[in-house]
Amino acid sequence: MRYAKEGIPFIVGSAILALLALGAAVRMGGAWWIVAVLIAVIAGWVAYFFRDPERSGDRGEHLVVAPADGKVVLITEIDEPTFVGGRAMRVSIFMNVFSVHVNRYPVSGVVRHVKYAPGKFLNAVSEASSAENEQTSVGIDTGRYRVLVRQIAGLIARRIITYSREGDAVTQGERMGLIRFGSRVDVFVPVGSTLRTKLGELTSAGTTVIAELPR
Incomplete structure (x- = not known):
């Protein structure tokens, strides 16, 4: 299993704590076994959280794939003046x-x-979080569309990591960053795009097709 490099310090740190707790349980027994089990469970969850599986799926210049694993919680048409430059369809995951x-x-x-x-750091499910929460926006020019x-960031998430730099040539499905411990990702596509997702759908980053750009 591949893990996100940003998670390695957390994975190693929690594993060391689990080993120390296990050592204490072996030496002293009693309640230390409960502590050791709890820390081992937490260490396992940390490793699970930072997993980074390979992804594949449909690709194409007119396709828009999900940027995140999760659940579609909002689909709205709004003004997006900062990059799209007009009305856009927003899909929130x-x-x-x-x-x-x-x-x-x-x-x-x-x-x-x-x-x-x-x-x-409002609850990321809320509409207000899109405008008020800590965030990083990345605009991609496909050659025909923006x-x-x-x-x-969300209620628990306090660290957004973005690999993107202006001028980078990027590939659909390629890794673009990470948000630690619960959050949301919005995608803005031009009005006229055909949505291929719906509220409540579970998405897989780099795999699920959520829209088609106008042809």
Whole structure:
């Protein structure tokens, strides 16, 4: 199993704590066995959280794949002036603490816009989190269209990691970053795109097709 490199310190640290607790349980017994089991469970969850499986699926210049594992919680048409430059369809995917948290590019193209904005840590499911929470926006120019991906911190998530730099040529399904411990990712596509997802659908980053760009 591959793990996100940003998670290695957490995985190693929790594993060391689990081994120390096990050693204490062997020496002293009693309640230390309960402590050792609890820490081992936490260490296992940390490793599970930072898993980074390989992904494959349909690819194409008109296809938009999910940038995140999770559940589609919002689909709305809104103004997106910062990069799309007009009306856009927004698909919001909420990642819980059991989701794979590695994010992937929904389309291929060139990164033309990267912007970090500090903010609050509201529940990422809420509509307000899209505007008020800490976030990083990445705009991709496909050559014909502009697609925006927004990584949004949540109630628990306090660290957004983005690999994108302006001018980077990126490939659909390639890793674009990570959000630690529960969060949300919004995708903005031009109006006229055909949605291929619906509210409540479970998505797989880099695999699930969520929209088709206008032809």
